[in-house]
Amino acid sequence: MAKLQVAIDLLSTQEALELAAKVAPYVDIIELGTPLIKSEGLAVIKAMKAAHPDKLVFADFKTADTGELEAGMAFGAGADLVTILGSVDDATIIGAVKAAKEHGKGVVVDTIGVKDRVKRAQEVSKLGVEFVELHAGLDEQAAPGYSIQVLIDEAKRAGVPVSIAGGVNLNTIAAVKQAGVAVAVAGGAIYGAKDPAAAAKALREALDAA
Structure with missing residues (x-):
C-alpha cells in the first residue's frame, strides 16, 4: 500500500502545525520542507512530532555533507526520516x-538535480536507505515542457523503493501509484488548496482506489 506524504513548504511553525492538524487524518508522512526548517530550525521538528506522534515526520534537510552529524540532529529532534542529496559522495549517505x-530511523535520498535519477536510485539503494525520492524541484517544474510523466516512467524502471515528488495531484496520483511507488508526495496540491483537508482526503481516496 503506497503511503501519502504531505510536503509542508510554509515558513512558520504555527502555520505548519495548523496545516498538519487539518490534513493529518488523511496522510501517513508529514514532511517539513527545507525552507521551513531553515526558518524555524530543529524546534519545528520537535513541535510537529509532539503534535503528531503517530505520524512519520520527514525532515527535508537535503544534506550535502556531514551526513552522520546532520541526520543525528534530525533524529534527535524527533524526525523519523531525513533527506540526503543524491548528488553527494556515498560517504555522506553511509554516515547518515x-x-x-x-x-x-530512516534515510531518504533526494535526487533533485541528479541527471540520471534511475541509475543513482539503484546505486544508493544498496547503501541501506529507506527509499529514494524521484524529485523534480519547484524550479524544474516551472520550466517549459515539464511533465510528471518523466518521474512516473523513471519509477517504473528503477526497480527499487521510490517516492515521486513533483506534480502529484488528483489528476496524476493514480498513475503515480501504478508506477509502483512506496510513497506519493503532494505539496501544493494540498497546502495550496482552498480547503487543504478536503484536498488531502480526496488524494487519500484516489490513492487507495488506484
Missing part, C-alpha cells in the same frame, strides 16, 4: 544511514 540505524 549509520545515524539512522543508531536511532531506529
Whole structure:
C-alpha cells in the first residue's frame, strides 16, 4: 500500500502545525520542507512530532555533507526520516544511514538535480536507505515542457523503493501509484488548496482506489 506524504513548504511553525492538524487524518508522512526548517530550525521538528506522534515526520534537510552529524540532529529532534542529496559522495549517505540505524530511523535520498535519477536510485539503494525520492524541484517544474510523466516512467524502471515528488495531484496520483511507488508526495496540491483537508482526503481516496 503506497503511503501519502504531505510536503509542508510554509515558513512558520504555527502555520505548519495548523496545516498538519487539518490534513493529518488523511496522510501517513508529514514532511517539513527545507525552507521551513531553515526558518524555524530543529524546534519545528520537535513541535510537529509532539503534535503528531503517530505520524512519520520527514525532515527535508537535503544534506550535502556531514551526513552522520546532520541526520543525528534530525533524529534527535524527533524526525523519523531525513533527506540526503543524491548528488553527494556515498560517504555522506553511509554516515547518515549509520545515524539512522543508531536511532531506529530512516534515510531518504533526494535526487533533485541528479541527471540520471534511475541509475543513482539503484546505486544508493544498496547503501541501506529507506527509499529514494524521484524529485523534480519547484524550479524544474516551472520550466517549459515539464511533465510528471518523466518521474512516473523513471519509477517504473528503477526497480527499487521510490517516492515521486513533483506534480502529484488528483489528476496524476493514480498513475503515480501504478508506477509502483512506496510513497506519493503532494505539496501544493494540498497546502495550496482552498480547503487543504478536503484536498488531502480526496488524494487519500484516489490513492487507495488506484
